[in-house]
Amino acid sequence: MHAVLGEPPLTRSVEDYLKAIYHLSSQGGFAATSDIAASLEVSAPSVSGMVKRLSETGLIEHVPYRGVQLTAQGRRAALKMIRRHRVLEVYLTQTLGYDWDGVHEEADRLEHAVSDTLIERMAHALGDPRYDPHGAPIPTVEGEIEEADLVSLADAKIGASLELRQVGTEDPARLRYLAEQGLVPGVSLRVTERQPFNGPTLVSLERGTRIVGRELAQLLWCRVSGS
Amino acid sequence: MHAVLGEPPLTRSVEDYLKAIYHLSSQGGFAATSDIAASLEVSAPSVSGMVKRLSETGLIEHVPYRGVQLTAQGRRAALKMIRRHRVLEVYLTQTLGYDWDGVHEEADRLEHAVSDTLIERMAHALGDPRYDPHGAPIPTVEGEIEEADLVSLADAKIGASLELRQVGTEDPARLRYLAEQGLVPGVSLRVTERQPFNGPTLVSLERGTRIVGRELAQLLWCRVSGS
DNA sequence: TAGTTATTTTAGCATTTCCTAATTCACCTG
DNA sequence: CAGGTGAATTAGGAAATGCTAAAATAACTA
Numbered sequence: 001m002h003a004v005l006g007e008p009p010l011t012r013s014v015e016d017y018l019k020a021i022y023h024l025s026s027q028g029g030f031a032a033t034s035d036i037a038a039s040l041e042v043s044a045p046s047v048s049g050m051v052k053r054l055s056e057t058g059l060i061e062h063v064p065y066r067g068v069q070l071t072a073q074g075r076r077a078a079l080k081m082i083r084r085h086r087v088l089e090v091y092l093t094q095t096l097g098y099d100w101d102g103v104h105e106e107a108d109r110l111e112h113a114v115s116d117t118l119i120e121r122m123a124h125a126l127g128d129p130r131y132d133p134h135g136a137p138i139p140t141v142e143g144e145i146e147e148a149d150l151v152s153l154a155d156a157k158i159g160a161s162l163e164l165r166q167v168g169t170e171d172p173a174r175l176r177y178l179a180e181q182g183l184v185p186g187v188s189l190r191v192t193e194r195q196p197f198n199g200p201t202l203v204s205l206e207r208g209t210r211i212v213g214r215e216l217a218q219l220l221w222c223r224v225s226g227s
Numbered sequence: 228m229h230a231v232l233g234e235p236p237l238t239r240s241v242e243d244y245l246k247a248i249y250h251l252s253s254q255g256g257f258a259a260t261s262d263i264a265a266s267l268e269v270s271a272p273s274v275s276g277m278v279k280r281l282s283e284t285g286l287i288e289h290v291p292y293r294g295v296q297l298t299a300q301g302r303r304a305a306l307k308m309i310r311r312h313r314v315l316e317v318y319l320t321q322t323l324g325y326d327w328d329g330v331h332e333e334a335d336r337l338e339h340a341v342s343d344t345l346i347e348r349m350a351h352a353l354g355d356p357r358y359d360p361h362g363a364p365i366p367t368v369e370g371e372i373e374e375a376d377l378v379s380l381a382d383a384k385i386g387a388s389l390e391l392r393q394v395g396t397e398d399p400a401r402l403r404y405l406a407e408q409g410l411v412p413g414v415s416l417r418v419t420e421r422q423p424f425n426g427p428t429l430v431s432l433e434r435g436t437r438i439v440g441r442e443l444a445q446l447l448w449c450r451v452s453g454s
Numbered sequence: 455t456a457g458t459t460a461t462t463t464t465a466g467c468a469t470t471t472c473c474t475a476a477t478t479c480a481c482c483t484g
Numbered sequence: 485c486a487g488g489t490g491a492a493t494t495a496g497g498a499a500a501t502g503c504t505a506a507a508a509t510a511a512c513t514a
Contacts, residue, residue, distance in 0.1 A: 013471065033492055046472050048493055053470085065479060065492060095322075096348045106342055113340035115333055121323045240501065260462060273502055275463050280500085292462060292509060 007077060012112045014059070015081050016040055017050055021060060021070055022078035030067030079139040084111040084119050086132035086139075091122040093133045100133040100184075101175035134175075135166035135185030135221070151224065153201055154217035156191045162203075162222035163188050169219045182207045183220060234304060239339045241286070242308050243267060244277055248287060248297055249305035257294030306366040311338040311346050313359035313366075318349040320360045327360040327411075328402035361402075362393035362412030362448070378451065380418070380428055381444035387418050389430075389449035396446045409434045410447060 010018070020039045024031035033051065037044045055062040059074035070078060088107040092098040098106065120141065123129065130138055130146070137146035150165055164187045167178060178184065182205055192209070193202040200213045212220070237245070247266045251258035260278065264271045282289040286301035297305060315334035319325040325333065347368065350356065357365055357373070364373035377392055391414045394405060405411065409432055419436070420429040427440045439447070 011470075034490095042471090043473060044492065045474080045494080049471075052493095092345070096345065096352065106345055109340045109342070110337070113336045115336070118319070118323065118333055125323065238500075261460090269501090270503060271462065272464080272504080276501075279463095 007073065010077060013050070014054065015077070015112055017047075017054060018059060018070065018074055018078040019081050019085075021068055022075065022082065025067075025069055030063070030069055032067045036068075076143050079143045079145060081111055082145075083139040083141070084114060086136060087119050087123045087126075087129070088114070089132045089134075090126055090129045090138075094126060099176075100179065101172040103133060104170040104172075131166075131185070133185075134168075134170070135164075148221075148223065150221040152218050153191070153203070153212060153220040153222055154214055156201070156222060156224075158191050158194060160191050161188070161225050162191065163225045164220055165223050166221040167219055168221060174216065174219070178216070178220075181210055181212075183210065183212070188225070189222075234300065237304060240277070241281065242304070242339055244274075244281060245286060245297065245301055245305040246308050246312075248295055249302065249309065252294075252296055257290070257296055259294045263295075303370050306370045306372060308338055309372075310366040310368070311341060313363060314346050314350045314353075314356070315341070316359045316361075317353055317356045317365075321353060326403075327406065328399040330360060331397035331399075358393075358412070360412075361395075361397070362391075375448075375450065377448040379445050380430070380439060380447040380449055381441055383418050383428070383449060383451075385418050385421060388452050389416050389418065390414070390452045391416060391447055392450050393448040394446055395448060401443065401446070405443065405447075408437050408439075410437065410439070410443075415452070416449075 017036065017040065020036050021031045024035050024039060033044055033047045036051075037047045040047075051060065051062050051068055054060045054074070055068070058071055059077065060068045060070055062068045085107045088110050089098075089100075089103045092103045092106055093100060123138075132138060137148065139145040148165065151162075152168075153162070153164075156162055164183060165185055167175065167183075167185065169175065183189075187205060189203040189205050189210075191201060192204055194200070195202075198214045200211045201217045203210050203212060244263065244267065247263050248258045251262050251266060260271055260274045263278075264274045267274075278287065278289050278295055281287045281301070282295070285298055286304065287295045287297055289295045312334050315337050316325075316327075316330045319330045319333055320327060350365075359365060364375065366372040375392065378389075379395075380389070380391075383389055391410060392412055394402065394410070394412065396402065410416075414432060416430040416432050416437075418428060419431055421427070422429075425441045427438045428444045430437050430439060
């Protein structure tokens with residue numbers, strides 16, 4: 001008699017920590033205590049305490065004074081939360097009139113409360129979308145996530161033809177501004193010039209040309225589209 | 228400079244207690260500690276502790292060894308939760324294919340996480356429904372709730388013509404059975420007979436006759452429809 | 455009315471999650 | 485390589501919520 005119990009239920013806090021650690025360690029290997037603290041807006045000692053509990057539970061690995069990494073189990077849990085979040089964002093945007101700049105907050109609270117069933121019903125009703133409103137890939141039910149080969153606009157070569165694929169922020173003010181500028185996922189653009197000393201990048205869109213400061217350019221992830 | 232702060236945010240537990248107290252005291256005046264404990268599936272001492280905190284916050288009034296009642300503020304908060312719950316039930320049923328017997332559980336978790344905005348968008352998308360899938364009235368945004376004059380089928384007079392308006396349970400098994408029998412809100416029925424000694428009530432529907440045991444009959448709230 | 459019973463409350467703890475203050479550690483610089 | 489600096493951890497606590505066991509109270513019954 002195998003008891004096929006899925007992972008035990010996690011608390012809201014634990015889910016938030018796992019998500020944060022996933023995002024922070026997706027680039028380099030380890031997430032630092034202080035970065036987790038900043039990202040969740042809690043104190044560093046709070047993180048130390050939670051880190052201890054999470055590594056005892058086997059969700060993360062902790063190398064003292066170095067940082068933490070997700071275990072396979074932790075990664076699975078994190079991707080599940082990210083799927084929930086992104087499906088919710090698409091659903092609220094497509095179905096209930098949310099804007100891409102306001103939907104993050106609502107999804108952030110709902111993701112801890114919805115059942116698997118509800119998420120899958122939403123996903124199905126939407127035709128199983130693969131990207132959220134910001135262009136971020138939605139993990140599959142099986143926990144796979146697309147790894148796209150993107151360059152940030154801040155690093156793109158002069159003259160390159162690009163397709164904007166993903167906007168790397170959830171900040172409403174930045175998102176509103178970008179939408180006004182027509183800088184939304186799917187748009188085609190060409191890099192015409194970049195000012196020296198970390199200066200802005202100039203791009204031409206169908207709708208005209210834009211001057212994009214370095215901070216924003218770093219948030220715009222693009223696919224290089226031939227020629 | 229008036230700080231027009233709405234009520235402070237309540238925790239999930241507090242919201243659950245207020246809802247339970249509302250339901251338990253809607254008939255008689257006071258909700259008993261032990262009834263609250265049973266309804267929330269916690270121990271009586273836990274209730275005593277929470278009751279102390281809630282009355283210090285001004286959400287309830289506590290008469291020791293007698294029970295508790297909601298204050299105006301507590302009632303407002305409870306009705307807000309009940310609106311959320313019922314709007315969610317209608318939304319999930321109408322839009323995402325939930326059945327009336329499974330929707331309660333999902334709504335019970337979501338009601339603590341949704342924003343006011345989301346609830347009102349759902350309500351609007353549904354055409355501002357006035358009743359949930361079980362026929363229970365949905366409080367308005369202003370906190371008003373319809374008080375209908377209903378009799379339970381167990382008390383209805385022999386020969387009466389009734390319209391079933393509300394089903395007073397969220398138990399999935401009972402709801403499934405009732406739906407199979409065609410005993411859903413809106414249906415018309417006539418009381419033909421009642422067995423003595425708390426025996427079953429016999430009713431005739433368009434679809435045929437039904438024998439309804441006392442326990443279920445007490446859950447079926449009906450409006451007397453002339454002659 | 456006195457005793458029994460059922461309900462309610464108090465006492466004392468455990469857990470989760472957060473905090474501030476103090477300490478420890480790793481690393482870099484002179 | 486000795487300090488110094490900044491990051492991380494430990495120490496010690498608070499608040500919310502739950503529990504069991506014991507005490508207090510109300511209510512019923514004989």
